[in-house]
Amino acid sequence: MKLNSIDQVLQNAAQAFEIYKRVDAKVRSKILRTIADEIDATADALVVTATQESNLQEARIKGEIGRTTGQLRSFANLLDDGQWVQATIDVGDENRKPLPKPDLRKMNFPIGPIVVFGASNFPLAFSTAGGDTASALAAGCTVIVKSHPAHPRTSILVANAIAKSIATTNMPTNVFQHIEDSSIEVGQQLVAHPLTKGVAFTGSFQGGKSLFDLAAKRKEPIPVFAEMGSINPVVVLPSAVKENKLLPETLAASVLQGVGQFCTNPGLLITVACEGIDDFVATLASTIAKSTPAKMLHSGIASHYHKGKSHLLAQAGVTTLATVEEVDIETTGAPALAVVSADHFIQNPTLSEEVFGPFSLVVKCANATEVLQVIQSLPGQLTASLFGSSLDVESHHALVDALHQRCGRLIFNGVPTGVEVCKAMHHGGPFPATTDARFTSVGNDAIYRFVRPISFQNAPAAILPAELKDENPLNILRCVNNQWTTEKIVITKG
Amino acid sequence: MKLNSIDQVLQNAAQAFEIYKRVDAKVRSKILRTIADEIDATADALVVTATQESNLQEARIKGEIGRTTGQLRSFANLLDDGQWVQATIDVGDENRKPLPKPDLRKMNFPIGPIVVFGASNFPLAFSTAGGDTASALAAGCTVIVKSHPAHPRTSILVANAIAKSIATTNMPTNVFQHIEDSSIEVGQQLVAHPLTKGVAFTGSFQGGKSLFDLAAKRKEPIPVFAEMGSINPVVVLPSAVKENKLLPETLAASVLQGVGQFCTNPGLLITVACEGIDDFVATLASTIAKSTPAKMLHSGIASHYHKGKSHLLAQAGVTTLATVEEVDIETTGAPALAVVSADHFIQNPTLSEEVFGPFSLVVKCANATEVLQVIQSLPGQLTASLFGSSLDVESHHALVDALHQRCGRLIFNGVPTGVEVCKAMHHGGPFPATTDARFTSVGNDAIYRFVRPISFQNAPAAILPAELKDENPLNILRCVNNQWTTEKIVITKG
Numbered sequence: 001m002k003l004n005s006i007d008q009v010l011q012n013a014a015q016a017f018e019i020y021k022r023v024d025a026k027v028r029s030k031i032l033r034t035i036a037d038e039i040d041a042t043a044d045a046l047v048v049t050a051t052q053e054s055n056l057q058e059a060r061i062k063g064e065i066g067r068t069t070g071q072l073r074s075f076a077n078l079l080d081d082g083q084w085v086q087a088t089i090d091v092g093d094e095n096r097k098p099l100p101k102p103d104l105r106k107m108n109f110p111i112g113p114i115v116v117f118g119a120s121n122f123p124l125a126f127s128t129a130g131g132d133t134a135s136a137l138a139a140g141c142t143v144i145v146k147s148h149p150a151h152p153r154t155s156i157l158v159a160n161a162i163a164k165s166i167a168t169t170n171m172p173t174n175v176f177q178h179i180e181d182s183s184i185e186v187g188q189q190l191v192a193h194p195l196t197k198g199v200a201f202t203g204s205f206q207g208g209k210s211l212f213d214l215a216a217k218r219k220e221p222i223p224v225f226a227e228m229g230s231i232n233p234v235v236v237l238p239s240a241v242k243e244n245k246l247l248p249e250t251l252a253a254s255v256l257q258g259v260g261q262f263c264t265n266p267g268l269l270i271t272v273a274c275e276g277i278d279d280f281v282a283t284l285a286s287t288i289a290k291s292t293p294a295k296m297l298h299s300g301i302a303s304h305y306h307k308g309k310s311h312l313l314a315q316a317g318v319t320t321l322a323t324v325e326e327v328d329i330e331t332t333g334a335p336a337l338a339v340v341s342a343d344h345f346i347q348n349p350t351l352s353e354e355v356f357g358p359f360s361l362v363v364k365c366a367n368a369t370e371v372l373q374v375i376q377s378l379p380g381q382l383t384a385s386l387f388g389s390s391l392d393v394e395s396h397h398a399l400v401d402a403l404h405q406r407c408g409r410l411i412f413n414g415v416p417t418g419v420e421v422c423k424a425m426h427h428g429g430p431f432p433a434t435t436d437a438r439f440t441s442v443g444n445d446a447i448y449r450f451v452r453p454i455s456f457q458n459a460p461a462a463i464l465p466a467e468l469k470d471e472n473p474l475n476i477l478r479c480v481n482n483q484w485t486t487e488k489i490v491i492t493k494g
Numbered sequence: 495m496k497l498n499s500i501d502q503v504l505q506n507a508a509q510a511f512e513i514y515k516r517v518d519a520k521v522r523s524k525i526l527r528t529i530a531d532e533i534d535a536t537a538d539a540l541v542v543t544a545t546q547e548s549n550l551q552e553a554r555i556k557g558e559i560g561r562t563t564g565q566l567r568s569f570a571n572l573l574d575d576g577q578w579v580q581a582t583i584d585v586g587d588e589n590r591k592p593l594p595k596p597d598l599r600k601m602n603f604p605i606g607p608i609v610v611f612g613a614s615n616f617p618l619a620f621s622t623a624g625g626d627t628a629s630a631l632a633a634g635c636t637v638i639v640k641s642h643p644a645h646p647r648t649s650i651l652v653a654n655a656i657a658k659s660i661a662t663t664n665m666p667t668n669v670f671q672h673i674e675d676s677s678i679e680v681g682q683q684l685v686a687h688p689l690t691k692g693v694a695f696t697g698s699f700q701g702g703k704s705l706f707d708l709a710a711k712r713k714e715p716i717p718v719f720a721e722m723g724s725i726n727p728v729v730v731l732p733s734a735v736k737e738n739k740l741l742p743e744t745l746a747a748s749v750l751q752g753v754g755q756f757c758t759n760p761g762l763l764i765t766v767a768c769e770g771i772d773d774f775v776a777t778l779a780s781t782i783a784k785s786t787p788a789k790m791l792h793s794g795i796a797s798h799y800h801k802g803k804s805h806l807l808a809q810a811g812v813t814t815l816a817t818v819e820e821v822d823i824e825t826t827g828a829p830a831l832a833v834v835s836a837d838h839f840i841q842n843p844t845l846s847e848e849v850f851g852p853f854s855l856v857v858k859c860a861n862a863t864e865v866l867q868v869i870q871s872l873p874g875q876l877t878a879s880l881f882g883s884s885l886d887v888e889s890h891h892a893l894v895d896a897l898h899q900r901c902g903r904l905i906f907n908g909v910p911t912g913v914e915v916c917k918a919m920h921h922g923g924p925f926p927a928t929t930d931a932r933f934t935s936v937g938n939d940a941i942y943r944f945v946r947p948i949s950f951q952n953a954p955a956a957i958l959p960a961e962l963k964d965e966n967p968l969n970i971l972r973c974v975n976n977q978w979t980t981e982k983i984v985i986t987k988g
Binding site for chain 1: 512577582583593595596600706714715717873884898901919920926931932934939947949950952976
């Protein structure tokens with residue numbers, strides 16, 4: 001795809017935005033529900049195609065289809081509810097002294113065409129009609145998806161479902177555009193184009209950071225929401241070793257789940273010396289050693305995993321605890337577990353880099369002070385987990401606090417894999433986990449990535465959007481004169 | 495100030511943050527109220543010092559003191575109300591199939607030490623204890639203010655009031671630190687330091703953009719909220735020329751107010767050919783021509799104004815309509831008005847650059863189409879204004895829309911100067927007006943610049959902040975299971 005056609009794509013997106021940004025939230029909600037219905041109708045074909053392209057199991061793909069349609073319908077519900085625009089009104093007062101008080105009314109508006117990069121590890125839920133596309137369309141933005149080269153046919157099936165839905169609702173075709181091109185250059189051109197107003201990306205640190213840098217250097221810098229990976233530290237306190245006998249198997253299952261190909265994979269297990277800890281680690285190791293290597297998403301991921309794993313296992317002080325023989329070096333990712341001392345871990349930043357796949361590193365700490373030092377050496381993370389009794393957790397406030405400061409989601413007695421899609425979810429942690437810890441890519445609050453507030457001052461009633469009108473015709477919750485209410489505004493003229 | 499002492503400043507700020515981030519919102523609210531009281535108690539000295547240092551009039555400084563204390567108390571009220579943390583709870587369900595539903599609870603937390611750059615044009619309201627400091631302290635962040643070299647003694651008086659207030663409330667001294675240093679290098683070192691987590695700046699495009707670039711290039715990029723200037727286009731429709739006979743004087747007053755030293759100064763007046771337009775512009779010009787030059791904030795600003803004005807008046811097609819003779823070239827800023835055709839304006843981007851001072855450029859358009867083209871040629875703006883009857887405004891939807899897309903606040907039949915401090919205010923426009931159009935620097939929502947959400951998953955009750963506890967002890971409005979409510983959560987165990 002050449003520059004002039006990229007230019008055409010953005011011109012199309014900008015023109016469609018002029019229409020799409022104006023339509024009622026109800027229309028956007030209908031589009032999202034229609035896309036969900038179309039994906040449901042395409043489910044059989046999607047299962048066949050996505051399992052072929054991604055090496056993921058049928059159950060997983062079915063689950064992802066459910067998650068994808070669930071997200072679309074959840075954003076549709078959000079639009080129907082209407083509160084999300086955060087309508088805020090301070091009613092004017094012409095009689096205020098010394099100066100009249102202006103009437104100010106503010107709400108969120110869409111920012112413009114958004115470029116979405118499909119993710120390899122979620123061919124549906126984080127790809128063509130995934131959370132990024134759903135939230136951007138919900139916000140009123142037009143979307144350009146660059147399909148991931150690892151699942152091009154899946155992407156086309158979904159893109160067709162979206163296109164059909166947009167046609168059904170009589171919206172301009174270019175509300176959504178799909179680019180089938182695997183080159184890095186096309187991605188760069190999309191981000192660099194002046195009409196692009198935002199970017200969503202899920203993938204590697206190298207990929208995400210380069211888009212972030214590119215966007216910051218534009219004449220007009222734009223936001224890039226890149227979710228780039230994490231090692232998701234898990235701290236196991238002595239009470240958990242004593243009381244949670246199934247914990248080694250639970251942790252092993254989380255490490256192995258989906259061939260470890262999750263951004264929330266627990267890549268770091270921090271233990272503290274206590275009775276039973278050696279058995280605990282031994283059980284963990286033997287569980288992982290008993291596992292069977294499975295095919296990874298594609299050969300590039302497998303190759304990257306092998307290199308990363310070897311590199312990490314070769315670091316000073318690292319001892320391998322469990323390995324599994326590779327079945328097919330071209331495609332499979334054999335799990336592994338290793339162990340290192342707190343000292344070695346703290347001194348070597350390489351040990352806190354993500355190895356994307358079924359790998360985890362145990363850091364053996366002598367005491368809680370060492371655990372704290374290990375945590376303090378960590379960069380930003382999507383999640384952090386703490387296993388232990390309530391009493392144990394409460395008595396380690398410094399550990400809780402250090403984890404809290406470095407993550408977007410703090411989990412107690414639970415593994416990091418499995419990201420619940422709901423409003424209270426925050427899937428976004430401090431850099432380098434993401435490029436913007438203030439925003440989530442999962443759950444309904446993901447919509448806030450693609451809007452900005454604009455205030456109207458003393459606007460004629462006819463100009464105001466329904467959300468800001470005195471009558472509150474949509475009956476939404478609004479903040480009026482600093483009070484949240486669904487009441488209409490009755491202005492008594494003095 | 496050397497690098498090792500900058501390092502000490504940030505170490506201090508980070509240590510104080512560990513304590514300050516944990517204190518009850520009530521303590522933060524008390525600090526803000528105490529600062530406001532201390533500033534009130536220092537008002538007489540502030541008026542003397544600030545008028546001397548800034549050349550601003552006594553009434554203006556008194557007004558700014560009121561605004562500054564009003565902002566501090568407004569953030570205190572916000573903290574007392576508590577809803578601002580956006581507590582969001584999705585209650586777990588252990589019995590959900592196929593997987594238990596985790597309990598997720600999310601709210602906003604402070605991000606860490608914030609560097610605030612004082613603004614020259616608001617020695618109080620946008621400086622040492624101004625909106626940036628007030629909102630950062632309200633959020634729970636510690637603050638480092640680099641005082642503006644144009645009003646060092648005013649800054650020290652205010653810094654002392656803050657220090658006294660922090661001592662009164664038994665908080666660590668380093669919750670607030672004041673740096674008296676006018677060098678650019680110190681500012682750069684503060685922004686570059688790894689412990690700095692955010693930056694607020696009000697000033698020139700060059701200054702703001704260089705801090706933005708520096709922050710983006712850090713190993714860990716951090717947000718920079720720079721408000722950098724704007725020409726605040728004002729569109730005058732034919733009905734306004736016909737019906738609003740005082741409009742030329744109103745616009746002239748807005749151009750001249752405070753020697754034009756406002757970020758919301760109307761630097762661009764867009765007119766459309768109609769009956770009476772020549773008289774309208776002539777009255778505007780004669781009003782400005784009759785004005786008296788006043789001292790600007792400091793000689794650097796005056797010199798910059800003279801250069802900028804001369805450069806703009808020398809551009810092709812620009813005709814001077816009104817000039818005033820300079821009283822003292824070293825200190826005063828003589829007002830001026832010029833006119834240019836739509837064609838010349840559109841072809842020359844120099845004409846849309848800000849001239850900071852009492853200057854405005856009239857763009858004469860032949861018709862509404864030309865007005866639209868002029869607007870479409872503009873970069874992002876803090877504000878945009880439209881004068882005209884409701885009927886006239888409603889019949890020019892494309893103009894309204896084009897202005898809306900380029901600004902943070904859209905004003906009808908009002909001048910852009912005068913920024914109401916309230917929740918519905920949005921003071922932040924698309925680049926290059928600011929570096930982040932999603933956030934406001936005026937009004938209570940300015941607090942959102944300095945926080946990020948963090949989710950707790952299945953946290954023991956004792957770990958949860960009061961805002962997220964079942965009992966809702968602070969009785970705040972929360973979003974529980976997608977419904978906004980102040981009710982407590984009653985969990986029935988199955």
